[in-house]
Amino acid sequence: MNPTxxxxxxxxxxxxxxxxxxAALLDQTAQRARRQFEPYPPWLLVIxxxxxxxxxxxxxxxxxxxxxxxxxTAAAIPVVITFGVLNLVATxxxxxRATAGVSGRTRLRPAExxxxxxxxxxxxxxxxxxxxxxxxxxxxxxxxxxxxPLIVAGLVWAGIMAxxxxxxxxxxxxxxxxxGAVAIPAGPAGAWAVAGVGLxxxxxxxxxxxxxxxxx
Amino acid sequence: xTDDALDPLIHxxxxxxxxxxxxxxxxxxxxxxxxxxxxxxxxxxxxIIHLRKLEEADYISSEKTRNGTxxxxxxALTGHGRAALGTYTQALRDLLxxx
Numbered sequence: 042m043n044p045t046x047x048x049x050x051x052x053x054x055x056x057x058x059x060x061x062x063x064a065a066l067l068d069q070t071a072q073r074a075r076r077q078f079e080p081y082p083p084w085l086l087v088i089x090x091x092x093x094x095x096x097x098x099x100x101x102x103x104x105x106x107x108x109x110x111x112x113x114t115a116a117a118i119p120v121v122i123t124f125g126v127l128n129l130v131a132t133x134x135x136x137x138r139a140t141a142g143v144s145g146r147t148r149l150r151p152a153e154x155x156x157x158x159x160x161x162x163x164x165x166x167x168x169x170x171x172x173x174x175x176x177x178x179x180x181x182x183x184x185x186x187x188x189x190p191l192i193v194a195g196l197v198w199a200g201i202m203a204x205x206x207x208x209x210x211x212x213x214x215x216x217x218x219x220x221g222a223v224a225i226p227a228g229p230a231g232a233w234a235v236a237g238v239g240l241x242x243x244x245x246x247x248x249x250x251x252x253x254x255x256x257x
Numbered sequence: 258x259t260d261d262a263l264d265p266l267i268h269x270x271x272x273x274x275x276x277x278x279x280x281x282x283x284x285x286x287x288x289x290x291x292x293x294x295x296x297x298x299x300x301x302x303x304x305i306i307h308l309r310k311l312e313e314a315d316y317i318s319s320e321k322t323r324n325g326t327x328x329x330x331x332x333a334l335t336g337h338g339r340a341a342l343g344t345y346t347q348a349l350r351d352l353l354x355x356x
Binding site: 058062063064067073077144147 | 263268269270273274277278280281282283285286287288289291292293296331333346349350352353
């Protein structure tokens with residue numbers, strides 16, 4: 042750092058800084074910093090929870106009357122894709138803003154991002170293989186796309202967060218995997234409803250936990 | 258207990274804000290000078306003066322790297338600085354509890 046003239050005021054040297062003011066400033070600064078550094082702010086998680094409910098709910102409404110189960114209708118798929126794209130864009134934009142200028146554990150490593158990308162591409166590649174192998178529509182377009190991505194991505198993300206000793210995020214990721222597992226017995230149509238409600242609850246719980254931590 | 262129990266290096270509004278902001282990051286993470294300046298709302302000159310005082314006491318560490326023609330300065334709270342903030346916070350609690 043280059044030498045610069047000291048232009049700090051006498052008040053800035055602690056002269057009349059009473060302990061009560063100090064405690065208030067410490068509290069206020071710490072809370073604001075935690076909010077600004079948070080890559081998953083509660084408001085984003087609440088919006089995501091509503092989005093998940095709408096997207097999964099739209100698919101459930103489109104498949105619940107199918108006997109036998111076929112696949113989500115063309116009307117429901119754009120809702121899911123729109124939610125997925127908006128969620129990704131919003132998540133990346135908010136995380137970039139929160140971690141601007143920050144280096145270290147707060148930022149995801151390229152290897153961690155690559156692992157998650159491979160997982161997501163992988164589970165849907167397997168879905169294509171299952172369809173080609175003649176597996177029933179109930180599995181390929183029902184149980185598999187709802188449950189397997191949640192279980193696999195949830196477990197892998199939990200592992201990554203455990204390695205970072207981020208136990209709140211690890212617990213949330215495990216809860217996502219549990220939601221995937223719990224949705225399996227609900228069948229191809231019911232799985233969409235169970236997963237939608239389950240993810241909504243997990244996201245709202247995470248939002249509450251982060252908001253509570255930011256105030257602590 | 259009196260105000261004397263409060264670390265005079267931290268018991269200054271600007272330096273308290275700097276230390277509290279850096280403490281919000283996980284141990285070992287660094288913050289760029291420009292982001293810190295943006296968050297604290299100080300002129301570069303004033304921020305440098307306060308950072309230097311904290312660095313002399315080993316409360317923070319700073320590193321300057323060059324990325325092409327751009328020079329980037331990053332700062333981080335040291336373990337010593339984190340402990341000092343903990344002690345300061347406890348002293349503040351004791352002091353206010355005793356009022």
